[in-house]
Amino acid sequence: MTPQFNRxxxxxxxxxxxxxxxxxxxxxxxxxxxxxxxxxxxxxxEEQELLRYAxxxxxxxxxxxxxxxxxxxxSALTNLIEPGDNVLVAIHGYFGERIAEIAARQGGNVDRxxxxxxxxxxxxxxxxxxKAKAYKLFAIVHAETSTGAEQLHIPQIxxxxxxxxxxxxxxxxxxxxGIPLKIDEWNIxxxxxxxQKNLCSPSGLAPITFGPRAKEAVEKRTKPVNSFYxxxxxxxxYWNGAHAYHHTASATMHYALAxxxxxxxxETLELRFARYRKVAEALWSGLTNIEVAPFIPLNYRxxxxxxxxxxxxxxxxxxxxxxxxxxxxxxxxxxxxLKDLVWRIGLMGQSNSLENVKILLDAFDKILxxx
Amino acid sequence: MTPQFNRxxxxxxxxxxxxxxxxxxxxxxxxxxxxxxxxxxxxxxEEQELLRYAxxxxxxxxxxxxxxxxxxxxSALTNLIEPGDNVLVAIHGYFGERIAEIAARQGGNVDRxxxxxxxxxxxxxxxxxxKAKAYKLFAIVHAETSTGAEQLHIPQIxxxxxxxxxxxxxxxxxxxxGIPLKIDEWNIxxxxxxxQKNLCSPSGLAPITFGPRAKEAVEKRTKPVNSFYxxxxxxxxYWNGAHAYHHTASATMHYALAxxxxxxxxETLELRFARYRKVAEALWSGLTNIEVAPFIPLNYRxxxxxxxxxxxxxxxxxxxxxxxxxxxxxxxxxxxxLKDLVWRIGLMGQSNSLENVKILLDAFDKILxxx
Numbered sequence: 001m002t003p004q005f006n007r008x009x010x011x012x013x014x015x016x017x018x019x020x021x022x023x024x025x026x027x028x029x030x031x032x033x034x035x036x037x038x039x040x041x042x043x044x045x046e047e048q049e050l051l052r053y054a055x056x057x058x059x060x061x062x063x064x065x066x067x068x069x070x071x072x073x074x075s076a077l078t079n080l081i082e083p084g085d086n087v088l089v090a091i092h093g094y095f096g097e098r099i100a101e102i103a104a105r106q107g108g109n110v111d112r113x114x115x116x117x118x119x120x121x122x123x124x125x126x127x128x129x130x131k132a133k134a135y136k137l138f139a140i141v142h143a144e145t146s147t148g149a150e151q152l153h154i155p156q157i158x159x160x161x162x163x164x165x166x167x168x169x170x171x172x173x174x175x176x177x178g179i180p181l182k183i184d185e186w187n188i189x190x191x192x193x194x195x196q197k198n199l200c201s202p203s204g205l206a207p208i209t210f211g212p213r214a215k216e217a218v219e220k221r222t223k224p225v226n227s228f229y230x231x232x233x234x235x236x237x238y239w240n241g242a243h244a245y246h247h248t249a250s251a252t253m254h255y256a257l258a259x260x261x262x263x264x265x266x267e268t269l270e271l272r273f274a275r276y277r278k279v280a281e282a283l284w285s286g287l288t289n290i291e292v293a294p295f296i297p298l299n300y301r302x303x304x305x306x307x308x309x310x311x312x313x314x315x316x317x318x319x320x321x322x323x324x325x326x327x328x329x330x331x332x333x334x335x336x337x338l339k340d341l342v343w344r345i346g347l348m349g350q351s352n353s354l355e356n357v358k359i360l361l362d363a364f365d366k367i368l369x370x371x
Numbered sequence: 372m373t374p375q376f377n378r379x380x381x382x383x384x385x386x387x388x389x390x391x392x393x394x395x396x397x398x399x400x401x402x403x404x405x406x407x408x409x410x411x412x413x414x415x416x417e418e419q420e421l422l423r424y425a426x427x428x429x430x431x432x433x434x435x436x437x438x439x440x441x442x443x444x445x446s447a448l449t450n451l452i453e454p455g456d457n458v459l460v461a462i463h464g465y466f467g468e469r470i471a472e473i474a475a476r477q478g479g480n481v482d483r484x485x486x487x488x489x490x491x492x493x494x495x496x497x498x499x500x501x502k503a504k505a506y507k508l509f510a511i512v513h514a515e516t517s518t519g520a521e522q523l524h525i526p527q528i529x530x531x532x533x534x535x536x537x538x539x540x541x542x543x544x545x546x547x548x549g550i551p552l553k554i555d556e557w558n559i560x561x562x563x564x565x566x567q568k569n570l571c572s573p574s575g576l577a578p579i580t581f582g583p584r585a586k587e588a589v590e591k592r593t594k595p596v597n598s599f600y601x602x603x604x605x606x607x608x609y610w611n612g613a614h615a616y617h618h619t620a621s622a623t624m625h626y627a628l629a630x631x632x633x634x635x636x637x638e639t640l641e642l643r644f645a646r647y648r649k650v651a652e653a654l655w656s657g658l659t660n661i662e663v664a665p666f667i668p669l670n671y672r673x674x675x676x677x678x679x680x681x682x683x684x685x686x687x688x689x690x691x692x693x694x695x696x697x698x699x700x701x702x703x704x705x706x707x708x709l710k711d712l713v714w715r716i717g718l719m720g721q722s723n724s725l726e727n728v729k730i731l732l733d734a735f736d737k738i739l740x741x742x
Contacts, residue, residue, distance in 0.1 A: 005414050005626055009402035016619060017403050028399040028623065031380035032388050032573055034701050043376050066575065067438045067600065070618040074600045102599045196619055202403055204437065204575055204621035226597050228473045229438065229445045247441040248387060248567055250575035252399065253624075255376055330405050 010324075011351070013360055014332040015145045015174070015305055017196035017203050018349035020260070024201055027259035028252060035248045043251075043258055044239055050261035051207050054176055054199070054269070055191065057183035061210035063235050064257055066249050069173045069194030072206030074102050075230035076169050076192050077139075079210075079218050083107030085136040088129055088166065092120050092151060093144030094335045095171055103139070106226060111135075117338050118147050118307070120300055123156045130164040136217075138166040142191075143175035146335035148307035148344065150179060150300045155186040162187065167214055173197060176207065177264055178276060178304035178348065189214040195253070198276075198304055200349025201260035204253045208232070260349075276303040279352050283345065286361040290368065295342050304352070307334065307342040311368065316343055319367055327363040381695075382722070384731055385703040386516045386545070386676055388567035388574050389720030391631070395572055398630035399623055406619045414622075414629055415610055421632035422578050425547055425570070425640070426562065428554035432581040434606050435628055437620050440544045440565030443577030445473050446601035447540050447563050448510075450581075450589050454478030456507040459500055459537065461485075461492050463522060464515030465706045466542055474510070477597060482506075488709050489518050489678070491671055494527045501535040507588070509537040513552065513562075514545035517706035519678040519715065521550060521671045526557040533558065538584055544568060547578065548635055549647060549675035549719065560585040566624070569647075569675055571720025572631035575624045579603070631720075647674040650723050654716065657732040661739065666713050675723070678705065678713040682739065687714055690738050698734040 012019045033040050051062050065071055077099070081087060087108040089100040092115040104110045113129045115121055121140070130138065138161040143150050151157075154170065161168040167189040175181050176191075177198035183191055189211045196203035210218070210232060218225075218232060225231045229247065238246040264272060280303035284294050287308050295307040310316040316333060320343065323329040334342040345360070383390045404411050422433050436442055448470070452458060458479035460471040463486040475481045484500045486492055492511070501509065509532040514521050522528075525541065532539040538560040546552050547562075548569035554562055561581045567574035581589070581603060589596075589603060596602045600618065609617040635643060651674035655665050658679050666678035681687040687704060691714065694700045703715040716731070 005398075005401060005410065005629065007402075007404070007410050010404050010408065012403065012405060014405050017405060017622070020403060025400050025402075027376075029396050030376060031378075031396075032383065032391060032567075033378070033381050034383060034385050034388060034703075035574070037381065037701065038695075039376065039378050067442065068618045068620065071438065071600045074598065098599070105595055105597055105599055194619065196403075196621075202621050202623035203406070203619045204624055224476055226476055227445065228469070228476055229442045230600075247439045248565065248574045249439065250567075250573050250624075251388070252573035252627075253575055253621075256623075258376065324409075330408065332405075 011329045011356055011359065013345050013347065013351055013356060014330045015344050015346045016194065016348060018200050018346065019351045020200055020202060021263060021350050023263060024256050024260050027255040030255045033251050035251065036243060036245065040251050041243055043254060047254060047258045047261065048239065050258065050265055053265055054261060055183045055209045056181065056185065057209050059183065059209045059211050060240060061215055061232060061236055063208055063239050064195065064254065065206040065208055065230065065235065066247060067206050068203050069206050071230060072192030072194065072208050073099060073171065074227065075208060075232060076190050077102050078106050078225050078227045078230055079232045080137050080167065080169065080190065080214060081106045081108040082221055082223055084109055086133050087137045087139065088135045090121055090126055090140040092147065092149060093117060093141060094146035095141050095144060095173065099139045099171065117336065118149060118295055120149050120151045123153045123160060126157050127160045130160055130166060135164065135166040137169060139169040141171040142181065143179060143302050145174045145305060148296050148302045148305045150302050152300050158187045167217060174302065174305055177272065179302065180273060183209055195257050198348050199257065199260050199264065201257040205257050276347065276352055279347050279354055279357060280306065282354055283347060283357045286357060290361065290365050292364060304346060304348050306345045308345060309342055310340065314368065316340060322367050323363055329360060329363060382700045382727055382730065384716050384718065384722055384727060385701045386715050386717045387565065387719060389571050389717065390722045391571055391573060392634060392721050394634060395627050395631050398626040401626045404622050406622065407614060407616065411622050412614055414625060418625060418629045418632065419610065421629065421636055424636055425632060426554045426580045427552060427556065428580050430554065430580045430582050431611060432586055432603060432607055434579055434610050435566065435625065436577040436579055436601065436606065437618060438577050439574050440577050442601060443563030443565065443579050444470060444542065445598065446579060446603060447561050448473050449477050449596050449598045449601055450603045451508050451538065451540065451561065451585060452477045452479040453592055453594055455480055457504050458508045458510065459506045461497055461511040463491055463518065463520060464488060464512060465517035466512050466515060466544065470510045470542065488707065489520060489666055491520050491522045494524045494531060497528050498531045501531055501537060506535065506537040508540060510540040512542040514550060514673050516545045516676060519667050519673045519676045521673050523671050529558045538588060545673065545676055548643065550673065551644060554580055566628050569719050570628065570631050570635065572628040573624065576628050647718065647723055650718050650725055650728060651677065653725055654718060654728045657728060661732065661736050663735065675717060675719050677716045679716060680713055681711065685739065687711060693738050694734055700731060700734060
C-alpha cells in the first residue's frame with residue numbers, strides 16, 4: 001500500500017537540483033538538534049563566513065533562508081519594496097519576469113525593460129531606462145536559468161543604478177559558485193541564490209545577502225514587511241543578534257549546505273570556475289560535433305548551464321523522455337517561446353564531470369541517429 | 372579552519388524538532404531527483420494520500436509546502452485574506468498572537484480575543500465575539516505550543532464560525548499526528564502544520580489542507596495573493612494539475628516526510644495517540660512525584676507537550692543549561708510571561724518513549740536536589 005521510493009541515482013544534467021557529493025549526503029544524516037541549540041548557532045556562524053566567501057562580501061546580513069531560491073527572490077523584494085515604490089526590472093528571461101511579478105504583488109509600481117530570450121542588455125539600455133523615473137530599486141538576473149545567458153557588465157550596471165539613485169538587486173541563483181561574482185567589489189546592494197545549483201546541496205535553503213544601503217532601506221521602512229516568514233530583520237535577530245526565536249529552521253538542511261560550502265572553500269572559487277569552464281568546453285565542442293549547436297554566443301554563455309538548439313525535424317520532448325527512460329539522464333526543456341527550440345543542460349556540482357559529458361554526448365548521438 | 376559539526380545525538384525533549392527514526396534518517400540519503408521527475412510526482416501522490424490520512428480529510432488541496440510551520444501559517448493567511456477583510460483571532464498563547472500579526476501584515480482588519488496563558492476558550496466566548504462583525508475568517512490554535520494547552524470544543528467552534536458566516540482556520544502545528552484531529556468531520560476549512568513535531572520528520576516542510584469553502588474563497592479573490600512563493604493555486608498546479616513548475620521543491624525533504632508518514636500510517640493514528648498518552652501519563656506522574664507539577668489541568672493538557680511549573684526558588688534557565696550540558700537533554704523554557712515560571716517538555720516521535728521519560732526524571736531529580 002505504501003511503497004518506498006526506491007529508484008537509483010539519476011544523472012542530473014538539468015538546471016538544478018545538481019547531484020550532491022557523498023560528503024553532503026552523509027552530512028544529511030547528522031542527528032537533528034534544536035533550532036536554538038548552541039552547537040547549531042556555532043554552525044550558523046561558520047556557514048555565514050562560508051556564504052560570505054561564496055558571495056565575496058563582508059555583509060553582516062548574510063543568511064540562508066528556510067525556503068527555495070524563489071523564497072530568496074520574494075524575501076529580497078518584500079523587504080526592499082513598500083507599496084507604491086518605483087521598481088525597474090530588466091528582463092532577459094523567465095526569472096526576470098518572475099521578479100517583476102513578485103515585485104508587483106508586493107505593491108511595487110513596476111516598469112519592465114526586456115530583451116528577447118537569449119540576448120542580454122547593454123549598459124546604455126539600462127542607463128536610458130533608469131532615467132525615466134526615480135526608481136527605488138533596480139533588479140536584474142545575473143545568470144538566466146531559462147536561457148543560459150550571463151548578463152555581462154554588472155559592475156557598470158550597478159554604478160549606473162547608483163548614479164540614478166536606485167538600489168541594485170541581483171538574482172544570483174545560477175551564478176553563485178558557478179561564475180565570478182563579487183558582491184562588495186561590484187557594489188551590489190542585495191542578492192539571493194539557491195542551495196541546489198552551483199552550491200551542490202539539496203534544495204530547500206536560499207542564501208541571501210544585504211549590504212549597508214539595502215539594510216538601511218529595510219530599517220527606514222514605514223510599514224512592516226508583508227511577509228513575517230521572510231522578514232530579514234527577524235532573520236538577523238535569529239542568526240546574528242540575541243538568537244531570538246523566529247521559526248524552526250532545519251538543522252538537517254544546514255548540515256548539508258555548510259558541508260557543501262566547505263567543499264567549495266576547499267576547492268576555492270578560482271579552481272571551481274576553471275573546472276566548470278573546462279568541462280563546459282568539452283560539452284560545447286562535443287555538441288557542435290553532433291550538430292547540436294549551443295544557443296548562446298560564447299562571450300556570454302554560462303559554463304554551468306548550456307542551452308542547445310534542437311536540430312531541425314527532431315522532437316525535443318521525445319529525446320528528453322528517451323534520455324530519462326533509457327539512459328537515466330535528466331536534462332530540461334526550454335522555457336516559454338524556447339520550449340520547442342532548445343534543451344537546457346546543466347553541469348553543476350557532482351554533475352559537473354567529463355564522464356557525464358561523455359555519457360550525455362554518446363546518448364544524444366545514439367538517440368538522434370535512431371529517431 | 373572549517374570544522375565539521377560533529378556532536379552526537381541530543382535527547383530532544385523540547386517542543387520540536389523531535390528525534391527522527393532510523394528509517395527517516397535513511398530516507399534522507401535517497402539520491403536526489405529533479406523537482407519534476409516522474410518518480411517524484413508519484414511520491415507526491417502517495418504523500419498527499421498519507422497527509423489526508425493524518426488530517427482525516429479528502430481535501431484535494433492537501434500539500435506539504437517548502438518551508439517551516441510558520442510558512443504554513445503565512446500561506447493560509449495570505450491566501451485567505453484580501454486587504455480590508457475582517458479577521459477574528461482567538462489567542463490563548465504566543466502562536467495565536469503570531470497569527471494575528473501575520474493576518475495584519477496581509478492587510479486584514481484584525482480583531483483579537485484573548486485568554487490568559489494556560490487557559491482555553493469556551494464556545495460561548497467565541498460565539499459572542501463572532502457576533503460583533505461580519506468576519507470573513509476566524510482563526511484559532513488547536514494545540515498551543517507555548518502553553519501545552521489543547522483548545523477543546525473545536526467542532527462546536529467551527530459550527531459557530533460557520534453560523535456567523537466565517538471560515539475557520541485551525542493551527543494544527545502541535546496537534547497533527549499527536550491528538551485526535553478530524554478536518555472533514557469537524558468541518559475545518561483550512562489547517563496547517565509542521566513536519567518536525569508529531570510527524571517526526573526534520574523541519575522544513577509545512578503540511579497544509581484547504582477544504583471546498585476555503586478553496587472557493589481563494590478562487591474568488593479579486594487581487595492576487597501577496598505571496599507568490601506561498602500561493603496555493605500555484606501549488607495546486609504543481610502538485611495536482613499539469614505539474615507546472617513553481618519552485619524547486621526538495622526531493623530530500625519529501626523522501627523524509629513521506630517515510631515518517633508511512634510510519635504513522637503503519638502504527639495507525641489510534642495507536643499513536645494511545646502510546647503518546649501512556650508515555651505522557653508516566654511523565655506527569657513522575658513530575659508530580661518530584662514536585663514539578665504540570666501547569667495545564669488534566670482535561671485539556673497536551674500529551675505531546677507538557678508545561679511543568681518551576682518549583683519555588685529554582686532558576687529554570689540554570690536547570691535547562693545543566694540538562695543540556697551534563698545530560699545532553701534539550702527541553703525548552705516558557706514563552707512571554709511564563710518565561711520564568713515553566714519548562715516545556717515535548718514527547719514526540721522517537722523522543723516519545725518511557726526510557727526518555729525515565730532519563731529526564733532522574734536528571735531533573737539530581738539537578739533539583741543539588742542546586
